[in-house]
Amino acid sequence: MPKIADARGGFIFTANKEVLNWTSSASLRAGMELFVSGHYYTRSQRASRAIAGHHAGFLREHDVYTDEELAVDPLYRDMLWPGGMGWCAATVIPAPTGDVLFLSVERTHERGPVEDAVIQQLDPLRPHLARSALMSARLQLDPT
Numbered sequence: 001m002p003k004i005a006d007a008r009g010g011f012i013f014t015a016n017k018e019v020l021n022w023t024s025s026a027s028l029r030a031g032m033e034l035f036v037s038g039h040y041y042t043r044s045q046r047a048s049r050a051i052a053g054h055h056a057g058f059l060r061e062h063d064v065y066t067d068e069e070l071a072v073d074p075l076y077r078d079m080l081w082p083g084g085m086g087w088c089a090a091t092v093i094p095a096p097t098g099d100v101l102f103l104s105v106e107r108t109h110e111r112g113p114v115e116d117a118v119i120q121q122l123d124p125l126r127p128h129l130a131r132s133a134l135m136s137a138r139l140q141l142d143p144t
Contacts, residue, residue: 005089005118012133015041016099017141019022023136028106034079044075047102050092057123058089060114089114089122093130101133 011032020041024032030043034040039141041047049064072077080086090104105122107114 005062005105005107005114006111006119007089007107008085010103010105012101012136013041013101013125014095014099014101014136016049016097019052027100030083031079031106032082035075038079040075040079044073045069046073046075047092047100048089050090050102051100053092055092058091058114058119060119061087061091062113084108084110087113089109089118091122091126093126093133095134103129103133 009027011022011024011028013020013022013032015021020036022032022036046064050059052088053059053064055063061076065073076086085106086109087107088104090102093103095101105114
């Protein structure tokens with residue numbers, strides 16, 4: 001996925017009311033650790049907006065945010081943009097267990113937003129990624 005999107009790397013996290021598990025490309029590991037330790041998953045609207053859309057495909061920032069909304073979201077304002085990141089293609093996969101799985105490929109801010117052509121390449125992969133992600137979630141993702 002990162003190659004298709006010309007991304008720095010990718011990650012997956014799975015969450016329910018009690019636990020958040022994740023794994024990522026080595027290139028995104030430090031950022032994911034900050035994402036979790038800084039509780040950005042609760043402070044940002046990124047995941048909740050993607051979940052609320054019930055979209056069975058990949059989404060980008062501008063599919064769920066206006067420019068003004070992005071500018072005030074703590075994840076973008078305080079973490080991603082200062083770290084040179086800030087564009088993604090992500091998908092949400094509801095699991096039969098009630099968990100929610102979130103898969104994302106992350107681009108540098110300089111590279112610019114993910115194009116429609118990239119989404120058109122990623123969407124057909126989603127069912128296969130969903131099966132793999134569900135198996136990973138059952139194994140309780142390990143970041144190491």
